[in-house]
Amino acid sequence: MTTALYSFGGGQMVTAILRAALKKHAFQPTDVFVNDISPDRVTYLRETFAIGSDSKIDQKRLAEAAIILLGVRPQDDWVGLIQTIAQTNTHAQVVSIIAGVTLDQLKAASNVSNLAVTRVIPNTLTDTGFGYSGVTLSAHADQAQVEPFVKSFGKVDYIPETQIDSYTGYGVAxxxxxxxxxxxxxxxxxxxxxxxxxxxxxxxxxxxxxxxxxxxxxxxxxxxxxxxxxxxxxxxxxxxxxxxxxxxxxxxxxxxxxxxxxxxxxxx
Ligand SMILES: NC(=O)c1ccc[n+]([C@@H]2O[C@H](COP(=O)([O-])OP(=O)(O)OC[C@H]3O[C@@H](n4cnc5c(N)ncnc54)[C@H](OP(=O)(O)O)[C@@H]3O)[C@@H](O)[C@H]2O)c1
CATH class of the missing domain: 1.10.3730.10 (ProC C-terminal domain-like)
Known part of the structure; x- marks a missing residue:
């Protein structure tokens, strides 16, 4: 078993993203692992999508992940999660959907200067095939690796980070x-x-x-x-x-x- 996608957080938005990504065959269910602190979410995700999930961090699956999704809320311990990533897997593409947390903040928290981070403001029409997601790649992010994933849950608009708030208020809302x-x-x-x-x-x-x-x-x-x-x-x-x-x-x-x-x- 390999881990193509490891997600921290399995709430509303990550669930919508997974539903679209799995439907589009961006990943095999067995290649997806979600870590959520809520046991109810863990059970729901495992039973709904037949993916791996746990309320505890799976170090082995995190270490082998190609894409790590940060799907928690701004008030959650994203700093602790990015530090765990920095200690475990600095080769993965880190994709953050955390509203309001900048690429600089993510990189500073990781203390890894060449961390491949991408910031995505996902659309909420993921079940329809409509909807633009705003995507900002950091200097070390690999567009070729990230794009098939973000395209699996909507259309992609590469934007400068300075536009992300406007994109959120106008496009995502x-x-x-x-x-x-x-x-x-x-x-x-x-x-x-x-x-x-x-x-x-x-x-x-x-x-x-x-x-x-x-x-x-x-x-x-x-x-x-x-x-x-x-x-x-x-x-x-x-x-x-x-x-x-x-x-x-x-x-x-x-x-x-x-x-x-x-x-x-x-x-x-
Ligand atoms: N919902 C939207 O329409 C939307 C649109 C665009 C962007 N976003 C962004 O997407 C992110 C997630 O939003 P959401 O609406 O999906 O929130 P949500 O439903 O509350 O999901 C967050 C999940 O992460 C879990 N969690 C919290 N801390 C964690 C940790 N340290 N490790 C693992 N799991 C943890 C939470 O568990 P507990 O509930 O037990 O704390 C919860 O199940 C946010 O940053 C939001 O800004 C959301």
Whole structure:
């Protein structure tokens, strides 16, 4: 048995990543090991994915791992974990999804100047095949080794580390804005006299269809609106109300608040 992937932390995000990575055959289940301090998570992961898992660190599997995933929270003992990695395996590609913890902080905690660390802000649409993850490689990281893994749970956008907070607040939190828009729209449909079922079905169809139109035509949405909003028609009446409302500013303020909060949580 070899260990292609060793993960510290097996919570919500790591579980979503593993589900996608195993489905895409990025790893064989027997080549994956997860170390989580919660015995419940250990049992769940073993039973769900048929991977190796334990609440104690497995030094042998850690030493042979090709990729080590740091999947714990910023408030967990990531410093202790990176020091364990530094003592056990300095050849692996270390991939951190810990929000707000910088490459410099990870390297400083390891005390290994050439540690191959990559910072990933993973998307949360991993089950769908949609969604961009923001990826920042450190100087010693090996893109060829890391890429098949990160591509197994979404599309990859290589970004400078300075963009990570913006990426988190805009991109990774992105589905939240869409869910809110969906609720606002479907409530409007119900207010307007449709059943909840009809309102949901129509909104989902329009959401997917409008995204496809943008993709297919390559047109700016304003061009598509010009076609739909004919003079004296229905569309332009709705457009006037939207333009007079806080619709755009509300979304923009929400994104800016999410970026600000990401920066605050990172403590920088
Ligand atoms: N969830 C998201 O949508 C999302 C999106 C982007 C990035 N992230 C990042 O992903 C990371 C994980 O988030 P999450 O939502 O998956 O959190 P989570 O569900 O709380 O998972 C963290 C897991 O790590 C375990 N753990 C804590 N300390 C550990 C240690 N020293 N060794 C081994 N396992 C340990 C925790 O056990 P206990 O619960 O028993 O402490 C828990 O099971 C965070 O840094 C977060 O910022 C999450």
């Amino acid at each position: 992105g589905p939240n804005y869409i869910y809110n828009f969906f609720i606002a729209l479907t409530n409007a449909g119900v207010l307007g006299g449709l059943s909840r079922k009809q309102a949901n079905a129509i909104a989902l169809e329009n959401l997917q269809g409008a995204a496809r139109m943008l993709e297919l035509t390559g047109k700016h949405p304003a061009e598509l609106l010009d076609i739909n909003n004919s003079a004296g028609g229905v569309g332009i009446a709705a457009q006037h109300e939207l333009d007079a409302s806080d619709f755009a500013a509300g979304i923009q303020n929400a994104v800016l608040a999410a970026i600000k909060r990401t920066t605050e949580l990172g403590g920088h």
